[in-house]
Amino acid sequence: MTRIAVGTDQLDVAVEVDAGLESFFAERIQLAARYGSEYQHLWERARVASAGGKRIRPRFVMDAFWALGGDPVRGFRGALDVAVAFELLHTAFLLHDDVIDGDTVRRGIPNLVGEFEAEARAQGISPARATLWGETAAILAGDLLIQASQSLVARIEAPPERRAALLDVFDHSVFVTAAGEFADVSFSVGIGDARLPDVLAMTERKTAAYSFAGPLTAGAVLTGADGDALEALGEYGRLLGIAFQLGDDLLGVFGAPELTGKSRLSDLREGKETSVIAYARATPSWSGIEPLFGRADLSEDDGRAIARALVECGARAFVEGLVDEHASRAAAVLHASALPLGLVRELGSVAASCVGRIA
Amino acid sequence: MTRIAVGTDQLDVAVEVDAGLESFFAERIQLAARYGSEYQHLWERARVASAGGKRIRPRFVMDAFWALGGDPVRGFRGALDVAVAFELLHTAFLLHDDVIDGDTVRRGIPNLVGEFEAEARAQGISPARATLWGETAAILAGDLLIQASQSLVARIEAPPERRAALLDVFDHSVFVTAAGEFADVSFSVGIGDARLPDVLAMTERKTAAYSFAGPLTAGAVLTGADGDALEALGEYGRLLGIAFQLGDDLLGVFGAPELTGKSRLSDLREGKETSVIAYARATPSWSGIEPLFGRADLSEDDGRAIARALVECGARAFVEGLVDEHASRAAAVLHASALPLGLVRELGSVAASCVGRIA
Numbered sequence: 112m113t114r115i116a117v118g119t120d121q122l123d124v125a126v127e128v129d130a131g132l133e134s135f136f137a138e139r140i141q142l143a144a145r146y147g148s149e150y151q152h153l154w155e156r157a158r159v160a161s162a163g164g165k166r167i168r169p170r171f172v173m174d175a176f177w178a179l180g181g182d183p184v185r186g187f188r189g190a191l192d193v194a195v196a197f198e199l200l201h202t203a204f205l206l207h208d209d210v211i212d213g214d215t216v217r218r219g220i221p222n223l224v225g226e227f228e229a230e231a232r233a234q235g236i237s238p239a240r241a242t243l244w245g246e247t248a249a250i251l252a253g254d255l256l257i258q259a260s261q262s263l264v265a266r267i268e269a270p271p272e273r274r275a276a277l278l279d280v281f282d283h284s285v286f287v288t289a290a291g292e293f294a295d296v297s298f299s300v301g302i303g304d305a306r307l308p309d310v311l312a313m314t315e316r317k318t319a320a321y322s323f324a325g326p327l328t329a330g331a332v333l334t335g336a337d338g339d340a341l342e343a344l345g346e347y348g349r350l351l352g353i354a355f356q357l358g359d360d361l362l363g364v365f366g367a368p369e370l371t372g373k374s375r376l377s378d379l380r381e382g383k384e385t386s387v388i389a390y391a392r393a394t395p396s397w398s399g400i401e402p403l404f405g406r407a408d409l410s411e412d413d414g415r416a417i418a419r420a421l422v423e424c425g426a427r428a429f430v431e432g433l434v435d436e437h438a439s440r441a442a443a444v445l446h447a448s449a450l451p452l453g454l455v456r457e458l459g460s461v462a463a464s465c466v467g468r469i470a
Numbered sequence: 471m472t473r474i475a476v477g478t479d480q481l482d483v484a485v486e487v488d489a490g491l492e493s494f495f496a497e498r499i500q501l502a503a504r505y506g507s508e509y510q511h512l513w514e515r516a517r518v519a520s521a522g523g524k525r526i527r528p529r530f531v532m533d534a535f536w537a538l539g540g541d542p543v544r545g546f547r548g549a550l551d552v553a554v555a556f557e558l559l560h561t562a563f564l565l566h567d568d569v570i571d572g573d574t575v576r577r578g579i580p581n582l583v584g585e586f587e588a589e590a591r592a593q594g595i596s597p598a599r600a601t602l603w604g605e606t607a608a609i610l611a612g613d614l615l616i617q618a619s620q621s622l623v624a625r626i627e628a629p630p631e632r633r634a635a636l637l638d639v640f641d642h643s644v645f646v647t648a649a650g651e652f653a654d655v656s657f658s659v660g661i662g663d664a665r666l667p668d669v670l671a672m673t674e675r676k677t678a679a680y681s682f683a684g685p686l687t688a689g690a691v692l693t694g695a696d697g698d699a700l701e702a703l704g705e706y707g708r709l710l711g712i713a714f715q716l717g718d719d720l721l722g723v724f725g726a727p728e729l730t731g732k733s734r735l736s737d738l739r740e741g742k743e744t745s746v747i748a749y750a751r752a753t754p755s756w757s758g759i760e761p762l763f764g765r766a767d768l769s770e771d772d773g774r775a776i777a778r779a780l781v782e783c784g785a786r787a788f789v790e791g792l793v794d795e796h797a798s799r800a801a802a803v804l805h806a807s808a809l810p811l812g813l814v815r816e817l818g819s820v821a822a823s824c825v826g827r828i829a
Contacts, residue, residue, distance in 0.1 A: 139645075146649035146675065149656055207613060211606050231661060240659040247570050247655045250609065251648045254566060257616050258644045265624030265637055278624055285617045286498075289610045290505035296606045297508055300599040302590060316505065 124194075128169040131195040132161055135259070156223045157252040161202040168201055168326040169194035175330030175344060178454035182334075189267040190333050193277065196260040197284075197326045203256035204288065204321070206249045211296060212381075215245065218372045224249045257285075269333065276332045284325035291317025298384035305384035307393070311353065311433075314360075314386065319352020327458075343448035347441050347458060354437035354465040357430055360385035362468060364418055365427065376414045380407055386433065387426045396424035438465040483553075487528040490554040491520055494618070515582050516611040520561040527560055527685040528553035534689030534703060537813035541693075548626040549692050552636070555619040556643075556685050562615035563647065563680070565608045570655060571740075574604065577731045583608045616644075628692065635691045643684035650676025657743035664743035666752070670712065670792075673719075673745065678711020686817075702807035706800050706817060713796035713824040716789055719744035721827060723777055724786065735773045739766055745792065746785045755783035797824040 136158035143151040172194040181190055206223055209215075215225030228245030232238065264281050267274065294313040297303030327344040362371050363378035364387060378385065382405025391397055400420050403413045421427050441462045445455045495517035502510040531553040540549055565582055568574075574584030587604030591597065623640050626633065653672040656662030686703040721730050722737035723746060737744065741764025750756055759779050762772045780786050800821045804814045 150649045150652055236660055244659045255648050258620050261617050261620035262641050282621050289614050290509045293509055300603045301595055
């Protein structure tokens with residue numbers, strides 16, 4: 112019964128998940144029309160906000176589900192709903208993250224906040240009110256998607272103990288992600304200490320829980336997998352999630368913009384407290400970085416100067432080492448586990464892809 | 471088996487619901503401690519935010535559940551969880567509403583936004599960052615409560631068709647409330663037309679759905695009540711919810727501050743588009759009200775002048791008439807229904823309490 116989602120099967124998962132999302136939004140958009148054109152428009156923009164992602168969370172759900180012998184007839188529809196639910200949750204987090212960060216652009220195009228703001232301005236609404244309109248739209252769209260994602264999970268047909276375990280995974284994912292987001296903002300407003308251990312803990316909570324460990328264990332729970340398999344997948348997801356986020360921290364400062372979709376200056380201008388910055392803070396080089404860090408008017412030259420200093424003080428090498436270490440530990444967890452060989456290979460290749468992403 | 475929740479039984483419901491909320495928050499606060507003191511503090515403030523309400527939503531759930539013959543052994547725990555879930559949802563909506571409205575005070579004391587903002591300022595954080603911190607706390611607390619409320623509902627042990635019907639009620643409540651909130655904000659930023667029919671539709675969506683019709687039908691669904699009972703309760707809830715909100719619109723301008731807990735000036739200063747204002751807009755008196763309406767520096771004298779104009783143009787009498795009409799229609803729905811007599815009496819007295827609240 113074990114079937115491994117590799118190669119072309121992954122394409123199928125993406126197609127199925129996109130179809131699931133499409134039908135979810137089509138139904139809501141139609142329903143929303145009863146409540147006026149603005150509300151319908153909100154749902155249309157929520158659909159746009161959920162489009163175009165890499166669908167890594169749904170892939171993890173389906174990979175674990177197939178590999179651990181999920182029932183292709185009775186269990187498949189439920190697994191797909193869980194996959195869609197994680198993607199909706201992800202969109203909701205992005206929407207609220209944009210409100211909190213005051214962002215109106217994502218990957219070079221206006222995000223949902225920016226869209227509604229621009230539309231209000233085009234109608235002659237004052238800038239302050241237009242911003243309020245954009246933020247309201249994003250808050251409500253996020254609320255709706257959080258509730259809908261949880262409702263999708265609630266409707267899955269499964270034996271009571273599997274349903275309870277699945278709800279536990281979902282509860283835990285949201286609870287831990289909110290803790291990570293709260294810590295992240297505490298650093299940026301200056302409430303919390305952004306020391307390296309704190310930044311690493313925040314990274315794990317904000318990213319690893321709902322993007323890696325949550326989807327993998329949710330997919331496994333649906334097959335009735337045993338405690339050892341769940342533990343191995345949870346630990347792999349935790350370690351890999353950290354490796355991925357640390358890799359993103361590096362890409363933010365050192366990655367090619369054509370690859371990352373954002374300027375090398377944006378994290379530095381924002382004053383984002385990443386692992387790279389946390390390491391540098393504790394070195395003598397920080398005195399040279401500090402006057403530039405977090406400046407909204409940072410020039411390209413300033414950005415290059417910071418990047419050089421982050422290399423010279425050892426921050427880049429240190430974080431690259433952490434990425435390698437976490438990816439290796441993630442791979443080791445897989446190999447020490449009794450997980451099916453196909454899943455070990457598949458997830459092992461994801462772990463390997465974390466390493467050397469900048470080179 | 472039918473047991474009616476009147477008199478002392480209602481006190482018991484309030485005690486049970488408070489105990490349910492208390493145990494919900496105690497568990498989360500303890501869990502949150504693992505993720506740092508700030509996160510624990512967030513959950514403690516969320517508990518405070520949910521305290522002290524009138525618990526009308528839980529009462530509606532339990533009234534319908536008992537009156538329609540809910541199983542006191544196997545069904546009671548589930549009904550109580552649904553009651554708690556509606557109260558958590560209500561708290562979440564209030565938290566996000568405060569962010570959207572930029573409110574830092576509720577009933578004279580700092581709300582969750584205001585608390586976190588004040589704490590950040592006390593630590594020397596700049597005002598802008600302190601506001602961001604307060605708003606982030608409220609956005610995340612609301613997200614957590616929306617998810618948790620839906621998860622509570624998802625865990626209820628009930629036959630599949632009752633569970634599905636219950637989830638439908640919850641989905642619908644959230645979907646419609648968000649539509650109402652979006653319309654409300656559209657009026658205040660000047661995107662939508664705040665004409666009387668639009669304001670009445672907004673009122674129904676924002677208040678009646680999740681505060682009246684939702685809890686009543688949810689309590690009924692848990693007993694396996696038939697379509698006629700659900701329809702009667704839904705329609706009663708819809709009409710009564712409108713009557714209540716219109717009553718609140720009147721109280722905002724004409725109510726005694728010691729009764730309402732807020733100044734008669736606050737809605738007028740905010741420029742809140744209520745039914746009273748929507749009616750006045752279409753009368754010749756509006757030209758006298760317009761220059762004052764929405765002014766943040768409105769004086770007590772200005773407030774009295776507006777109130778007089780709202781009486782003279784017939785707005786007050788018109789909305790009082792609407793309250794009476796909706797409350798009467800709600801009572802008529804009850805009496806025409808086959809609902810148990812005790813429930814008809816109980817809900818009828820709630821309807822009667824809507825009328826003449828200002829006198």
